[in-house]
Amino acid sequence: MLEEQLVQLLSPEGERVTHAQYPTTLNTDEIIALYRDMVIVRRLCNESTSLQRQGQLALWAPLQGQEAAQIGAGRALRTRDFSFPSYREHGVAWCRGISPAEILRLFRQVSHGGWDPQKYRHSVPTIVIGNQALNAVGYAMGVQRDGADEATMVFFGDGATSQGDVNEAFVWAAAFNAPVVFFVQNNQWAISEPTVRQSRIPLYRRAEGFGFPGIRVDGNDVLAVYEVASAALQLAREGGGPTLIEAYTYRMGAHTTSDDPTRYRFDADVEAWKHRDPIERVKAYLVRTQHITAAALTAINEEADVLAMELREAVLAMDGPDPLSIFDHVYADQHPLIDAGRQEMIDLGLGGVR
Amino acid sequence: MTAMTMAKALNEGLRHALDADPKVLLLGEDIGKLGGVFRITDGLQKDFGEDRVIDAPLGESGIVGTAVGLAMRGYRPVCEIQFDGFVYPAFDQIVSQVAKLRARSSGSFTMGLVIRIPFGGGIGAIEHHSESPEAYFAHTSGLRVVSPSTPDDAYWMIQEAIRHDDPIIFCEPKCRYWEKGEVDVTASTHGLFDAVVRRLGEDVTIVTYGPSVHTALRAAQAAAGEGISLEVIDARSLAPLDFPVMMRSLEKTGRLIVVHEAGHNVSISSEIVAQLTESCFYSLRAPALRVTGFNTPYPPSRVEKEYLPSVDRILDAVDRVMGFES
Numbered sequence A: 001m002l003e004e005q006l007v008q009l010l011s012p013e014g015e016r017v018t019h020a021q022y023p024t025t026l027n028t029d030e031i032i033a034l035y036r037d038m039v040i041v042r043r044l045c046n047e048s049t050s051l052q053r054q055g056q057l058a059l060w061a062p063l064q065g066q067e068a069a070q071i072g073a074g075r076a077l078r079t080r081d082f083s084f085p086s087y088r089e090h091g092v093a094w095c096r097g098i099s100p101a102e103i104l105r106l107f108r109q110v111s112h113g114g115w116d117p118q119k120y121r122h123s124v125p126t127i128v129i130g131n132q133a134l135n136a137v138g139y140a141m142g143v144q145r146d147g148a149d150e151a152t153m154v155f156f157g158d159g160a161t162s163q164g165d166v167n168e169a170f171v172w173a174a175a176f177n178a179p180v181v182f183f184v185q186n187n188q189w190a191i192s193e194p195t196v197r198q199s200r201i202p203l204y205r206r207a208e209g210f211g212f213p214g215i216r217v218d219g220n221d222v223l224a225v226y227e228v229a230s231a232a233l234q235l236a237r238e239g240g241g242p243t244l245i246e247a248y249t250y251r252m253g254a255h256t257t258s259d260d261p262t263r264y265r266f267d268a269d270v271e272a273w274k275h276r277d278p279i280e281r282v283k284a285y286l287v288r289t290q291h292i293t294a295a296a297l298t299a300i301n302e303e304a305d306v307l308a309m310e311l312r313e314a315v316l317a318m319d320g321p322d323p324l325s326i327f328d329h330v331y332a333d334q335h336p337l338i339d340a341g342r343q344e345m346i347d348l349g350l351g352g353v354r
Numbered sequence B: 001m002t003a004m005t006m007a008k009a010l011n012e013g014l015r016h017a018l019d020a021d022p023k024v025l026l027l028g029e030d031i032g033k034l035g036g037v038f039r040i041t042d043g044l045q046k047d048f049g050e051d052r053v054i055d056a057p058l059g060e061s062g063i064v065g066t067a068v069g070l071a072m073r074g075y076r077p078v079c080e081i082q083f084d085g086f087v088y089p090a091f092d093q094i095v096s097q098v099a100k101l102r103a104r105s106s107g108s109f110t111m112g113l114v115i116r117i118p119f120g121g122g123i124g125a126i127e128h129h130s131e132s133p134e135a136y137f138a139h140t141s142g143l144r145v146v147s148p149s150t151p152d153d154a155y156w157m158i159q160e161a162i163r164h165d166d167p168i169i170f171c172e173p174k175c176r177y178w179e180k181g182e183v184d185v186t187a188s189t190h191g192l193f194d195a196v197v198r199r200l201g202e203d204v205t206i207v208t209y210g211p212s213v214h215t216a217l218r219a220a221q222a223a224a225g226e227g228i229s230l231e232v233i234d235a236r237s238l239a240p241l242d243f244p245v246m247m248r249s250l251e252k253t254g255r256l257i258v259v260h261e262a263g264h265n266v267s268i269s270s271e272i273v274a275q276l277t278e279s280c281f282y283s284l285r286a287p288a289l290r291v292t293g294f295n296t297p298y299p300p301s302r303v304e305k306e307y308l309p310s311v312d313r314i315l316d317a318v319d320r321v322m323g324f325e326s
């Protein structure tokens, strides 16, 4: 039943599946590149979890289980497109060229952002659930008015679909035929609440009521996500308007390092989803078809380990900001409250201590 | 007397409220099986069922907006907002409906609902998890705003707030959730809207509330070592403010310092200083000072120690009011 609704190009066992509407456009090297991305982001995620456990990060929101959804969508974006993450899209950030250390700046709490969103064309994280959906539609309306050949993609979770902002974003995108792709990662959980608390129908079907296409893709199948996301982005660029993509996936880990999922979900469910692991299925495909050698697989793992070590070193070297920097970007120009606060902090001897 | 944490005291207070009145309902994100991210509702859904302890869909406007309807129907909803920074999607419902429905219906509707907000910083959290939004609500006519600072207050104030017929914004100092204190479960000592003198003193009146009460008491301890005696008042109710208690103190000390985590610009301390300057003008021996967060967005938590009012900053202000010569 579920499998019928899903766009899938690679079965959980790694068998190629054909789909009339979405043929694979990727060659072997490109598939290996996606596999490499997924291995790396999972390795970096695990390193981040251990950094948090060791007291080096304030918090960590693991992406484990959602690598295919994030890498498939992230690689479908073109450089000139613009994307809006929530807080778990480390895989998309990686695809946008943001360095792993920059991603961790927020989680080490030396910054509220971490990277230059204009440089990478990837906005800063949004933690207030759903806010960014409307912002993305507005951005897309700007693109539309500029006549630019760009698409906007916005990421949020299943829980976010209950927020007013997200529903208003659907209305606005439809009303103005905005060149935006809504990418919802249905990872089955909003902290402790299952998706059924948010919706009685599959999330992708919400789109129909708003008047634009909705599609459910196997979010653990990187090939399918890539094709579905690419097509929706191209539709947006060509003036075809918004699409809602529901990437059906699973949050393998805790909501964040502060969470205790044993209070609300069964180990058996987690075990069942392990058989749908997004990385294993590409590996199974590549190995069985002999598209990848054992040596190449090892090389990818080693590269991921090196990146993880580099990330660890970069995080340990990441000092807190000068307390005086809190005054730096509150307003565009001079402001008496800021001047007074800065002076007070200096007089109190609290500034410049790091 | 029983020793318990503020988190436990709130949990027990909610349990009593649910027991005492079948119209009491709890609504919030993750408050069921998880017991809320701070475990304040731990075990309550198990004991009172899913109809009374409701895991809400993810939407704060939804939580508060439906609570308004439930209150119109005669229920006493208690909403949990997961963190201070997530109350804003509900702001419209709070300001337009919660605060005004009694007046708009000429007293026909009673908005006997409580909105619990874990607020304030100091827990090393990421953005939107450390804010102090109390002034927005205190500013709004029709709302009452309170903040407990001890487990005993938490235990009693949550029950009194739920029984009260006005809507109450209930600001819980999350950084104090895990501190233990004695709770007298036999009787409450203070009224819900009373300010309380936490420490008697002669030289300077410190008015504060919520998470900063503890900081002010530590400052008073330190000042005592230097021969300066601070009187510490816990405002407890931020709207209305209990001015008579503050006036009695200020008439004695002649010096006022107000401490809170929110920035001072158009804040609770603005109101306290303005009112007390008006009513105690002839008692004042120095200008009133404020020790607060800076007027910036709440910073990354790596620098929150420098942002928040501290013992040192309070003592610095004490030196200034003590050294003032007119």
Ligand SMILES: Cc1ncc(C[n+]2csc(CCOP(=O)(O)OP(=O)(O)O)c2C)c(N)n1
Pocket (backbone or CB within 6 Å): A088, A127, A128, A129, A156, A157, A158, A159, A160, A161, A187, A189, A190, A191, A251, A255, B029, B058, B060, B082, B086, B089
């Ligand atoms: C407005 C708002 N309310 C509450 C929260 C607290 N919160 C953080 S994550 C989360 C669940 C989000 O679930 P979902 O949208 O499915 O995203 P996921 O975490 O699964 O990626 C909640 C309730 C928040 N960040 N913002």
Ligand SMILES: [Mg+2]
Pocket (backbone or CB within 6 Å): A157, A158, A159, A185, A186, A187, A188, A189, A190, A191
């Ligand atoms: Mg989710």
